[in-house]
Amino acid sequence: MKWYKIDDVAKITGLTKRTLRYYEEIGLIKPPERSNGKFRLYTDEDIEQIRKLILAREVLGFSLQELQEFLSLKEKVERHSEEYNRLSPYELQEIDQNLKQQIRMIETKMERMRKFIEELEDLRQKIQSHQNLTEKEDV
Amino acid sequence: MKWYKIDDVAKITGLTKRTLRYYEEIGLIKPPERSNGKFRLYTDEDIEQIRKLILAREVLGFSLQELQEFLSLKEKVERHSEEYNRLSPYELQEIDQNLKQQIRMIETKMERMRKFIEELEDLRQKIQSHQNLTEKEDV
DNA sequence: AGGACGCTCACGTCGCGTGAGGGTGC
């Protein structure tokens, strides 16, 4: 088993050490092992979990608390496939609605981004045309 | 000329009154007129400006200071088309590079979102298959 | 003239950044 110290994890994930400790403090990531109760020691699995967390955070733009709820929901579903803790049809229904809403939200954001990119491209066009008046070569 | 009070603007734009005042305080939106130096009175143009601000904020996810710089850049280019304040070819070059980078950044975000949506759809699939085991009708 | 809405402090919160002061490990 390979162990990573906090600075390694910071470099790998791009989070700061402070952020890693903070996320642990508020229960967003599980407390890793410790060396003699002192230094934090992370495993590859820990790092993978953190990676997923980062992706969700970036995409969803939730508060960390909402993010927490969302992740626990996801885990619930994934664990549901295994023998135990089956969910009721009603719960499944609800979760499905929730997921659909998330998807719609993200699609809305993407639509806004597309429009924004168009605007930026328009701006670039304007600039290009003005450059052609003063220069002869494009780069 | 139609005048809107702050609560109207809040309802129209979706920002809170506090946020509107705060954005004014840090110079992100221009101070609107006042009734006898007391109540803030916004015009349709003010509201339009605020709308654009919100769009940029949501899409870019910058700090408010960076956002401010970005917006002034945009305005610079848009005003450049008019008779005065021409920009040097070098400045134009730089701005163009800047815009290209923004576009790339947004495209990266969109790519992440696409992947995330796929994951969510996978989750939904799992749920669907489990529902088919216990129910007969889909909604 | 009363109630809905506006104003300005000013303190609280979240998500970290940034030392200070001290311990750990090879």
Added chain:
DNA sequence: GGCACCCTCACGCGACGTGAGCGTCC
């Protein structure tokens, strides 16, 4: 035993939320 890294307070900051206490409008 150095030196690089770790730890835990604890205070600061940006971007607002949330009253308190008071004025304004129709």
